[in-house]
Amino acid sequence: MLLAAMVIFPGLTPAKALGGLGLVSVAIRFAFKEIFENFFAGIMLLWKYPFEKGDFIECESIMGKVEDISVRMTQIRRPYSELVETPNSFLFKNLVRVLTDSDFKRLTIMTGLAYSEDANESLQIVEIALTTCNTVNQDLPIEVFLNGFGDSSIVIEVIWWTDPTPLGQRKSRGKVVGAIKRALDQAGIKIPFPCRTMTFKEPLRIHQIKESSPTE
Structure with a gap:
């Protein structure tokens, strides 16, 4: 084939021909590199x-x-x-x-407890609330801990196991949050929200607005 090309193209030398074949082979190798990578990766994934x-x-x-x-x-x-x-x-x-390598996924949420409330009683109420949720696996541990001191509340960490699919996790998280809220409300335990106290260097002046009478 090389000899025939040299006969057809008189200016073509063996060095030029071999150099051209080398460039073609490099171009082909780069063109098919991704295809071969995906092919061998697919074999490994299937294996x-x-x-x-x-x-x-x-x-x-x-x-x-x-x-x-x-x-x-x-x-x-x-x-x-x-x-x-x-x-x-x-x-x-x-x-x-x-995500679905195991049958259950462990989820964690944080909730707050007012500093004026009984922490131990609140932990028991939260744990009992999770036992009422059908999305919580009752055969695996339900864990409720005091996690730390927040700006406006004591932080409670709640851990449980549920369905590993994304939809199952969202459903379970929603039901657990709702159950905790209802249980604490029924027990009269406050879930605080952030509060800020503003202190001014000088007393504020309060201006009273005089109301006009209907006849004016």
Whole structure:
């Protein structure tokens, strides 16, 4: 083939021809580099099974449900229904969090307690409130602790286990917050909100506005 090219193109020398073939091979290698990377990454993903179809995963800014895994691309359905086709090499090179790797997910929220309230009694009321939520796994520990001193309240940390899917977590968080609020309200325990006391260097002057009579 090289000899025929030199016959057709008299100015073509072996050095030029080999140099041209080298450039072509480099161009082809770069053109197909991403395809080969995605292919081999797909083989590794299918072989090692870090996640499967139906799992919820998070990688960088992408989070959603795995709908399909091929040798080149992985289809991920995001929470707002957008379908994202992600190159396998991207998933293989970056940290992937498999949200549904276990049957339950541990959640934590913080709530406040007025400084005038009985802390130990409040902890018991909050813990009992979580036992009324059907989204809270009652076979795993429910933990309620005093976490620290806030600006306007004592901070309470509440920990429980629930469904690992994003929708299951949101539902459970909403029910737990509602149950804690109702339980503390029924017990007459205050959940404070931030308050500010303003101090002025000099007393404020209060100006009274004279009201005019209807006849004026």
